[in-house]
Amino acid sequence: MKALKSHYHHGDLRATLVEAAVRLLETEGIDALSIRRLAELTGVSRAAPYHHFQDKRELLCAIAEAGFVQQEATLTALEDLQGRERIEQFVHTYVSFATQHREQYDLMYGREIWKNxxxxxxxxxxxxxxxxxxxxEVTALQAQSILNNNLPAVRVAQVSWAALHGLCRLINDGIYADDADIEAMEASLVAMLVS
Amino acid sequence: MKALKSHYHHGDLRATLVEAAVRLLETEGIDALSIRRLAELTGVSRAAPYHHFQDKRELLCAIAEAGFVQQEATLTALEDLQGRERIEQFVHTYVSFATQHREQYDLMYGREIWKNxxxxxxxxxxxxxxxxxxxxEVTALQAQSILNNNLPAVRVAQVSWAALHGLCRLINDGIYADDADIEAMEASLVAMLVS
DNA sequence: CCCTAATCTTGACAACGCTAAGATAATAAT
DNA sequence: ATTATTATCTTAGCGTTGTCAAGATTAGGG
Structure with a gap:
């Protein structure tokens, strides 16, 4: 007979923690994301998470990983588009994901995770x-002469991604504060990439 | 007669703190930068810094500010260059500053400071x-037809800076890990901006 | 039914940001 | 010269954090 209030053997605590973490991250921001609060939220002791994650950083990595697969999904939905429309939608989808999941995006490409x-x-x-x-993606667009094909694909990929990423960061960090400009910046980015 | 070990009225504690902070930041990274350690380093009590900075964030802002004026100085040194050489050197100088002052650069353009x-x-x-x-800078380069002049200067400035910034971040975050590629990426960035 | 391994809890430690209350020193006013 | 004011620094302490060690609890295979 199962005790009602028994917190032992939660079921799948690891997954539950990651889910709660993503939610907490997006609602209250990275500063509010502590192991202790997470434990409290999932009705478990402070030390319990450490049996599923060595570190806090390992937990953060799991959140980031979840972000990557979600982002991947949104981008894969563009498979049937071609040519210029494709890159436009790609940029738009990428930026949208970044702005709609600010905190998670910051984590995915942020220092907290990748340093050391x-x-x-x-x-x-x-x-x-x-x-x-x-x-x-870049190689395909180069073949269609939509992207610069005087440079190696790796370079074009690195630089164009840097541009995309840089734009997202500046927006997310509140440096390009005016949200009304986002569309215009997306369009300009595409224009400068394809020209 | 002045007591030797008197820690009261340090002289210019504010400036001393910022200097020590910049040094500590660059040598041991952002995680090691705590008010308490800073106080210890400058031979002062833990609460002393709070008489010069309301918050930790205000201290971080001061560090960032120092970074901006230093960066400004390195960029102003390029005044006599023109045309394509100018943008090349600009990019190189910008990236060099970012990589040589990683932690400070991250602070300058980072969330920690700008959010909320x-x-x-x-x-x-x-x-x-x-x-x-x-x-x-962009307006001038547009006038020389070096940068895209079919778009408003603001947009070109936003996007090109985003590209520059994104590159620096990806490098600094260790995502574009290979340092040997930096030069090639700089060159490609310039090529894609001017093409 | 017991044993092992997995899982969770309690209790504790050090480090952190920050605050309140009081001590000390420089400065200006008398 | 003495006093009052103000700026500056200290000591003591609160609440929070990441993390660990030791022990309690349970699931599942022999």
């Missing part, structure tokens, strides 16, 4: 695969 | 002036 090669190997795999995808 | 409009007004002034400078 602190990323989980499983996260590294997902992230690398994400860049590979963009690389093949 | 948490920047000091004096920092906001310096930063805004920095963008204005880049804007006029």
């Amino acid at each position: 090669s602190g990323a989980t190997t499983s996260l590294e795999v997902v992230a690398k695969q994400c860049f590979k995808r963009w690389l093949s | 409009s948490g920047a000091t007004t004096s920092l906001e002034v310096v930063a805004k002036q920095c963008f204005k400078r880049w804007l006029s």
Whole structure:
């Protein structure tokens, strides 16, 4: 017979923690995301999460990883588009994801995770695969002469992604504060990439 | 007669703190930068810094501000260059500053400072002036037909700066890990901006 | 039914940001 | 010269955090 209030063997605490973390992250921001509060939210003791994550950073990596697969999903939905429309939608979708999941995006590409090669190997795999995808995207667009094809695909991929990423960061960090400008900046980015 | 070990009225504690903070930041990283350690380093009590900075964030703003004026100085040194060489050197100087002052650069353009409009007004002034400078740079390059002049200068400035910034972040965050690629990426960035 | 391994709890430690109350020193006023 | 004012620094302490060690509880295989 199961005791009602028994908190032992929660079920799948790991997944529950990640879910709660993503939610908490998006509603209250990174500063509010503490192991202790997370434990409290999921009705478990402060030390419990440490049986599923070595570190806080490992938890953050799991959040980031979830972000990557979600982002991947939104981008894969554009498969049937071609040519210029494709890159336009790609940019728009990318920026939208970043602005709608600010905190998670910051985590995915942020220092907290990547410095001192602190990323989980499983996260590294997902992230690398994400860049590979963009690389093949670029190669295709180069073949259609939509992107600069005087430069190696790797370079074009690196620089264009940097531009996309930089735009998202400046927006998310509140440096390009005016939200009404986002569309215009997206359009200009595309224009400058394809010209 | 002055007591030797008197820690009262340090002299210019505010400046001393900022200096020590910049040093500590660059040597041990942002995580090691605590008010308490800073106080210890400058031989003062833990609460002393709070008489010169309301918050930790205000201290961080001061560090960022110092970074902006230093960066401004390195960029002003390029005044006599023209045309394509100018933009090349500009990019190179910008990236070099970012990589040589990683932690400070991250602070300058990072969330920690800008979110929730948490920047000091004096920092906001310096930063805004920095963008204005880049804007006029862009206008000049547009006039020489080096940069895209089918788009408003503001947009070109926003996007190109985003590209520059994004590149720096990806490098600093260790996502574009290979340092040997930096030069090539700089060159490609310029190529894509001017093409 | 018991044993092992997985899982969770309690209790504690050090470090952190920050505050309140009081001590000390420089400065200005008398 | 003495006093009052103000700026500056200190000591003591609160609440929060990440993390660990030791022990309690439970699930599942022999």
